[in-house]
Amino acid sequence: MNSRMSRVVGALAILLLAAAPLYLAPFTLTLLNFIGVYALVALGLVLLTGIAGIISFGQAAFMGIGAYATAWLTTRMGLSPWLGLPFALVVTGLGAMVLGAATLQLRGHFLALSTIAWGLAIYFTFGNVEGLGNFNGIRDIPPLSIGGWQLLGSDQIYYVIWIFLLGAMLLSRNLLDSRTGRAMRVLKGGNLLTESLGINAFAVRLATFVIAALFTAVAGWLYAHMNRFISPTPFDATMGIEFLMMAMVGGSGYLLGAVVGAAFITLLKNSVQDYLPLIAPNAAGQLEIVVFSALFILFLQYAREGIVPYVAGWLPEGKPKRPAESEPLPPRDKPATGEPLLSVDKATRRFGGLVAVNEVSFDLRAGEILGLIGPNGAGKSTMFNLLTGAMPVSGGRITFAGRDVTRQPQRAIARAGVARTFQHVKLRPRMTLLDNVLLGAYTRTKSGFVTGALRLDREEERRARSEAMRQLERVGLGDRPYELAGNLPLGTQRVLEIARALAADPVLLVLDEPAAGLRSREKQALGELLHNLRKEGLTILIVEHDMEFVMNLVDRIVVMEFGSKLCEGEPAAIRADERVQEAYLGGSA
C-alpha cells in the first residue's frame, strides 16, 4: 500500500468517525464515548508498558486525579470546564512527577507492585477528603460548553472525545518517530544499553511516565464532564487493571492497540452483559467478572502480543522510502593524531574482598589501536566497565581527552565521545537497522519531547537519518535499512552494533570481545571492517580474549592476568613474551 492510498484510507476512516452520530444508534455512541475515554488511558499505557516497559496498575488513580481536579475547580470554584483541562493536566502532571521520581528507580516487579500501592493510597484519599465529597463523590459537574451551547448529549461530547483521542495518537506517533521516541523504545533493552548511548534512562522513564499520566488526565477530564458525576469507585485498583488489560489485549507495543483494546474490552463487556443472562440467568452478575478474567488469562497464556500485531501480520507490508541524502550532522572536535586521549592511572575495582582489577595503568593516544587481552577471568570485562563508566572505580583515576572522568556516569562518558559495543550483543530486535543506528546519533542531536511530538525536529531528523544511512553503508548494511535487527545473524548484529557506535562520531571506539561467538567467516569479515576503520584513522580500544584476532589489527597490546597488568608492548613483542605464553597456555592447561 503506498502512501497516497493509505492517506485516502485514513481520510475515509476519519470521515466515517465524523459522521458516526448520523448513522449509529445513541447507545452505540455512548459506548464509543467510553471507548474513546478509555483508549486515551490505554494509549498512555501503551507508551508506558509497551514502549518503555513499565507496568502500571495505577493509571486509574491518575484518571481520578484529573477528574477530581476539574470537578473541584468547576463545582467548588465555579470556573469553566475548559479551565479544568489545564488544571487537571498540571495537578496530574505534578503528581506523576513526584510519584515517578520516588518510584521509577525501582526495577521490574517492585515497580509494578508500587503502582498498586500508590494507586490504592490515592483511591482511599479521594474517599476521605471532605472537599472532594468523600465516598459520595461530586455531583452536578457542569457539561462542556461551546459559546453557551452545552455539550450534554452523547452525540455532542463524542466529537470532543474523539478529537482529543486522535490528537493524542498523532502526537504519540510523531513522538515515537523522533529522537526521544527512540530513547523511550530503547529503555526495554536495559539501563546498561540505554546509558551507554548517552541517554539519561531515568529522565526518559520519568518523562514517559508523566506523558502517560497527562493522557490519562485528559481522559479523567473528559470522563468528569461526560458523566457529570464522579465518585472514588471508578478509579480503584480494579479499573487500573482493566486499563492494563485493554492495552495488552489491543497490543501494548502499538498505538492503535490502545483503541482496539479499549473497544474490544468495552464491547466484550457489553455483550457479556447482554448474553450471559441467557446462559446463566441466576448468576449472570457474578459470572461476568469470572468470564472476563478467564478470557484475559487465556489471552496472556496464548496471545501475549495482542490483536493489532496479529491482524497486521495479515496485511501487506508497506515499503518506506530510503532516507534522502542530507547535510551531515556537525562532527565532534577530535584531538590530533598522537595526542594522549585516554589515561588510566592505577584503576582498582573491588567486589567485597575480591580485587577484580588491581592498580592497572595504561595510556592510549589518538589514532592508535590498542588491544586489551588476557585469559578468562583476568578482569578485562571489569576494566572495560570501569573505562566506560558502567561501573565506578574503587580507586585510581581515569582521564579522557584531558578531562577527569573518574566516577562519571556512563552517559556522561558516552556524551564525551566514547562509543561502545557489547560482548553479548545489545540491539533492539524489534527496531529497524536504521532506527538502531539512529540511536547511536542520540548524543549528536538535540530535539526533545515537545519538538518531537510537534514535528519541529524534521530538519535535524533528516540529517540524522542521512548520517545513519551513511554508517550502514560504511559497514556494508546499506541495502536493507528497514529490516528488523532481530532478523540478522549474530555476526551481522555485531557489525550493526559497530555502525551504531560509529553514528555517534566517536572520539574513541571501545569494542568488547567483538569476535566472541563468531564463526570463522564472520570473524574474517569483522577483521576486514576493523582494518578499514583503522585506515580511516579512528581510535579504537579492543578488549579481546582471542589473541590471534587482535595481533594483526592493533598497534599495541596490554595484557592482563588475575586483575593486574602483566605487560604491555607491540604485538610481536607480546607474542614472544614468555609470561604471556604461560598465562594463556598455563591458564588453559
Added chain:
Amino acid sequence: MKKKLAFTLTLLAGLSATAMAANAEIRVGFVTSLSGPGASIGTLYDKGMKAAYAYQDEVGGEKIKLIKLDDGSDPAAATQDARKLIQQEKVDVLIGTATAPSTTAMMSVADELHVPFIAVSPVKIKPPKNGHLWGVAVPQTPALMVKVIVDRMAREGIKNTGYIGFSDSWGDLVYEGAKAQEDNGDPKVTSNERFARTDTTVTAQALKVMATNPQAVLDGASATQAALPLLELRKRGYQGPFFGTPAMLNDDFIRVGGDAAEGVQVSAGPVVVTEQLPDDHFSKKIGTKFHEIYHKVNGGDAKDGFSGYSFDGWLIFLAAAEKALDKAKPGTPEFHQALMDAIYDIKDLKGVHAIYNFSQDSAYGVDERSLVVVKLVDGKWVYQP
C-alpha cells in the same frame, strides 16, 4: 492507517447490529448490584423487585416488561447501564440501585435523557433548580433515619453520643445526619471514627470513641460488619446503649453481634415489623401482602428494609403509569413526561415503608411516619412505639 480502517469497519459492523425496536408494552429498567461490595444489599433489592413484579405485572391493560442489569457496585457501570436501558432498551422508567454513588450517577443520566427515575437507595437529590428534575427517591433520607433515632436518644435523656461508622458514602451520610441534628439540641456528637468493611479490627477506633466518654454510641456501619464496633466497645468495657440505622437490619448482624448487639435500637421502616404493627397502621395491609408474595417468590422471609424500597418504587411507578397511560403511548417522550408529572402528583400513596406525597419541589415523598424505632430483644427486632 490501513489498520485503522480495518478496525473501524469491523467496529461499525459490530455496532450497527444493535437494532432498535418499537415499544409494544411498558418497559421498566431496573439496575441493582449483584456483584461487588454492594452485592449483599443489591440482592435484597433484586428479591424485592421480583416480589413486586409478581405482585402486579401489568397496568391499565398494558403488559410490563422488566429489564434487569447488574452495575457491579460501580457508578461508571451504573451510568452505562442507565444509558443502555434508555437508549437501547427504550425503557419508560428507571429504577435503581443498591449504592448511593451509583444511584446519583443514574440520576444524572435520567436528567439528561428525560426519563423518570425512581431511586431506591438513600441518596441526596437536589430540588430542581432550573426546571424539571427527572427523579424521585423512595427511601427515607439518611438525615431522616438519623433524625428519628437521634430524637429517640434525646427522648431518653442522652446528652452526647460517640460516632463510629464505615469509611464509605454510607458512613458519611449518617455522620452528616447526626451533625445536622446538633443544631436542634441534644445529643452532641463527640467522635467521628471510621473503619473499612474489610478491616480486621476496630480496637483503635473504639478506644478513641471511649476516650470522649459518650453516654451512647451511634453506629454508622451497615449489615454484618456493623456488629464489629459493638463487640469491640463492649469488650473494652463500654456500658452505655447503642443506636443505629436501618442498615443494621440484617440476620448476620444479630448472629455475629450476639450479646453485644442485644438492646441496640435502630430506626427502621415499618415493613421490618409488619406483624407487630397495630392493625390501623398504614403499612399493615400492604406490608402483609408484600411479605406473603416475597415468601412465595423468593422462599425465606423479608427481614430487611431494602426489598421494601424496591416494592414501594414499583407501587409508585404503577400508580403513576395508570394515569400517564391516559395521556400518551408508552415509549414516547410524551409518555415519559406524563409519567414524571404523574409521579409528582402522587398523594397519600400507602407503601410498605411510608405514605408517599411527592411534589415538584421535593424529590422526597416521605415524612417521619415512615420510620419506627425497633429494639433488638432476644435476637428479635421489637417495635418500640
Added chain:
Amino acid sequence: MTAQIAAILTIDGVATGAIYVLIALGFVLIFSVTRIIFVPFGDIAAFTALTLAALETGQVPGTVGLTVALAILASAMEVVSLLRSGQRDRIPRRLLFYLVLPLVPAALVWASGSIILPMPLRIVLSLALILPIAPLLDRIVYRPIADASVLLLLTVSVALHFALVGLGLLFFGPEGVRTKSLTDYTMILGGIPISGQTLLIVIAAIVFAALLFVFFGFTLSGKALHATAVNRTGARLMGVRPEKSGTIAFLLGSLLAGVSGVLIAPVNTIFYDSGFLIGLKAFVGAIMGGMVSFPLTAIGALCVGILESFAAFYSSAFKEVIVFAILIPVLVARSYTAVHSEEETEE
C-alpha cells in the same frame, strides 16, 4: 495517648500483624520457589474462613463446588497434554493426583450432609478442602506459562484474583460470616486483657515462621525447592522437577493461608472479597522483607499490623492511605540497598 492505650494498640497490632505474617510467609514461600507473586493468596484465606463458617452452620460450603470445578478442569488439561506428548501410561497416576485426591475431602463434606461436626474436625476438614485449590490453580493457570517473566506472571495473578473473587461470590454468596471463637480464654497482662484468640494467632505465626526458616535453611528438600527458584534449568539438571517443587510450595502456602483463615474467622467478619486488602497488606510486609527472607518478612508483616493499628488511632479514615503509602519509601529504600542484576524485559 496513655501508655495503656499504646499497649492495647500494640497488642491489637501484633494480632493483626500475625495474620499478615502467615499470609506474607506464604507469599514469599511461593515466590521464592516459583517466581509467582500469588496475589489471590488473601482470597484463599478468606475462602477458608467462609468454608469453616458454612460447616459450622451445617451447610455444604461453596469450596466443594469450586474444588470440583477446578479438579475437573485441571485433569482435563493434564490428560490432553499427556495424550499430546504420547505418555498415555502416566494418565492414571496424574488423574489420581489431580482428580481423586482433591475430591476426597469434597466427597467427605458432601457425604456428611447437614451433620454439624465437632470443631477440631471442622477445622481439619476446612483445611483439607482448601489445600487443593492453589495447586490446581497452579496447574491450570501458571503451568502453561511457567517460563514467562515475573511481570507477566504478576499480571496473570492479578487477573486470577478477580476471577476468584467472582467465583467466591458465586459459590459463597455476598453475605459476610464470622465463626465461633476457638477459645474463650483471656489473659490479663499488666492490666490489659489479651484474648486467647490473639495468643493463638501469634503462636501460629511464630511456629510457622520458625518452621519455614528451618525447612529452607537446613533441610535438603528445602534447599532443593529454593534451587528451583534460582535456576529452573539447573534444578532440572540436578534432578529437581520444577513442577513438583511448585506444587509443594503451593500446598505449603495454602496451608499457611488456610491456617490464617481459620484464625481470622472468629475475630472478623469475612466476605467473599475480604481477601484482597488482607492479602495486599500482608504483601506490604513481604516486600519489606524483600520477598526472600522469612524472618525479615515476618518482621515486616508485624510492622504493618502495628502501623495499621496506630494509624487507625490517629486518623482512622486515612489508615489505608498510610499503610499503602508507607510501601513507597520502603521500596525506594530497598532499591538503593539491594543489588539488582541487569534485567531486560525483552520480547
